[in-house]
Amino acid sequence: MNRTTQSLIAVVVALGAVTGFAAFSGPDGTADDGTRTAARQPVERTSLLCPVPSASDLAETSYTAFTPKSSGAGSKGTAELLPVSRALTDAAKQEDKKNAKPFLTQKAPGTPVGGEKSGAEAPALIGTATGPFAPGWSVQQTTTYAAGSGRGVQGTHCTAPDTDFWFPGASTDKERSDYIHLTNPDDSAAVVDVELFGPNGEVTSPVGDSIQVQPHSSVPVLLSTLADKAYTNLTMHVVVRSGRVAAAVQSSDEKLGGDWLPAAADPAGSLVLPGIPKDATSVRLVAYAPGSDDADVKIQLVSATGTITPAGHETLHVKSGMTAAADLGDVTKGEAGSLLLTPTEKAVPVVAALRVTRGKGAKQETAFIPATSPVGTRATVADNRAKGSTLSLVAPGKSAKVKVTASAGTEGGSPATKTYTVKGGTTLDIKDPPVPSGLKGAYALTVEQVSGGEVYGSRMLELPEDGIPMFTVQTLPDDRGSVAVPEAERDLAVLQK
Template sequence: MNRPALSLLAGVVALAAVTGFAEMKAPAASGASASRSAAVLPVERTSLLCPAPSTSDLADTSYTSFTPVTEGTDSGGKAELQSATEESGDGTSGKKKPAKPVLEPKAPGTPATGDSSGADAPALLGTAEGKYAPGWTVQATTEVAAGNGRGLQGVNCTAPDTEFWFPGASTGTGRTDYVHLTNPDDSAAVVDIQLFGKDGDLKSTVGEGITVEPHASEPILLSTLTDDQETDLTVHVSVRSGRVGASVQALDSKLGGDWLAASTDPAGSLVMPGIPKDATSVRLIAFTPGDSDADLKVRLSSPTGMITPAGHETVHVKAGMTTAVDLGDVTRGDPGSLVLTPTDQSVPVVAALKVVRGKDGKQETAFIPATSPVGKRATSADNSAKGSTLSLAAPTRAATVKVTASAGSGGGTPVSKTYTIKAGTTEDVELPVPAGLKGTYALTLEPQSGGPVYASRTLSATEEGVPGFTIQTLPDDRGTVSVPETDEDLSVLQK
């Protein structure tokens, strides 16, 4: 055999050694299935990105990290949250080394906290490995004492991705909105930002090809991308190369402000859970990215069942155009969740709610994007004995949910409680609180039976008569992944 033939054979053998274990075993002669059920395993690495919290000198931000205890993880690993670009000298050789992390969790099952203040707090990059990775959650909560966006602002640090939809942004009078783009990787990311108003795409080349440098974050002021003043906008972030974390910071000169998280992927039916019972104004913003209009039923899931808001039985969303509907004080003193379903043909839609509490110049704003169900498990960090509200919605079938309160960041004993939510209803449940609680604690939600459950957590802190609040939805924490069971197949060597 000549040398080229030997090289080719060696290459085939090497390739088989790499790929053979990923090959599915051929069906047995008895007719057994070619594939076995997938194994559900804990994830081994999680990345989270936190945007720069504020441009206000009067801002105080707390970071809370939590990983629920997950069976099947390795005993090792670590997690840390660090400035995206900050470095410090080592004091001897003049070389650079990473700056001290904002926080480093000590063990799964117990929250870890850190803080920052002022206008110079940077964006953060977070990485968790091993036993710290499954379900790792980081919450950034900022209190702004006065000025534009004053009040309580909260955001769950996000995983990097390549596409995001943000219905509910604005370039209208009194609003200052930024889309924050954070790049966790070693190479630059290239991003396009599209804006869609009531009449469709706001044509602009300014938002095309935005470069986000490695390990860096860019806040993009929306009003620099268009001259149009639009009360209601849908922001579409798409990544040409690389990946980013994206969040919208919506600041109002009179109504406070908050972070607007991305809507769940476009879908025919959507749920926005956890409208506070004392909401004085609720505004629905919806957008369909396809070529077909969407006609949607609008229903409120209340503690007693599904209600159709008078005068807002349906909403028509024109293709490629942002539609907004004022629902007023739709909850009328009870907590609720907004449910959108197609009247006939299902057309993918994204949506969010702008929620206002308070009256007479003492008002605050928060947002509830459409979200996916809790799934296998959801995690909420940064809860306190007072000021935390958990909303659970079961829009289709009754469901039973186990809620576990972790140990506190400074001490306490975990405690669990199980709730049954009736079909079509939303409930603000009485939270379990760890015995001997010191510091903040985390909540872990695990559906036990029944239909899909949607959830959100509200933090409240009234200052000088202003009802500060922020709402985070609680989709699946992506702590596990399905891995198909495979066998070595040496027959590839004979092909």
């Protein structure tokens, strides 16, 4: 044995002693062949970022934070939202972060906490939850103002940082002002590329390349500055070259109000867009095929009584690398429903979102419903009021049973729970979901899958004012409050193989 081989073995043995080479094992402690299901454990840390809510001096923004109770989540931890530093040097930002006073601090899992900000100076927020506060931590930001471009209700989930986002439904139309908000929670700068795709392919602009987002800061970018002309329907792709950011689009229309456009679910051959209001006066579908193949998708409306194909909109052809749109009109015909997109033949991944309009004439308001992932084990929407919340649940395949829990209120009240059955191939529109007894303040709704097939969901919050049907819609994807953790044990025998 030569000296090099001896050195190599010594290094491997040292690494084994430090890391403890792991071998998967089953519940009985025997070696696993890799086919067993790993145990799921609550996450220990969650990060969420809330974008700057508004540039209007008339804006009133409310925040609601909530963590459902989770078994095995530990007993010590914190959950707080801190304001993002503005117009400071890097050194000053670090000092500002160190001395910053939390805007919101949650006191106990199972009880929501709320706060408010007024005017245009409300900052972006960076949130961190640890220990028992981390699994399923949800923060909702809801802004209202009755005048100006984008007037209405603009609501959004505060989102986790990531490196890749799709936004079908963006626009640079002359009456639209769409901003992409990029927020960096980390100690190093992030570098971001913003790509736009219209009906004829990519909208080239060097302005969208290598956008710098400094540590602990938020950058809004007006989409019209990235395009060579006005486009009614666009798909935006946000790619993070280094670091990570949270991304959300704020869309304001001079006549039709506005809302936040969240990132859509990852590209897939079949998509579900849940919770089109029954009184929707206009519904526009925007889709994009990011791969090398064209996509042909079948359009179906999943209503309360079954699944139908809208007359005149049976399919949508989406060319590769190009954005396609279909104006579905008042597709719901007075009955709430969800949109189901499936391949006509070959499954080609697409991304999609809906722009939904309610009201008529000068009293119209809009919201967005992106394609979303299933409710899964559990999903939560944090900001609900005594009146105005509508929960939509759709089971595109098999029937399912779900449990819906209303938390205590931010200022008082006792939780309430109700179980619902969603028949396969239908949308269940729950106009009056559970409300805490003795409710004071806002509360959270948590949806848990009990049995059956996959369920998708959304929540519409209505806050009408002066005859305008002001509203916002948030989807209900799985909260990812737990992760698969395989059992492992030290096994130095692998060094002898």
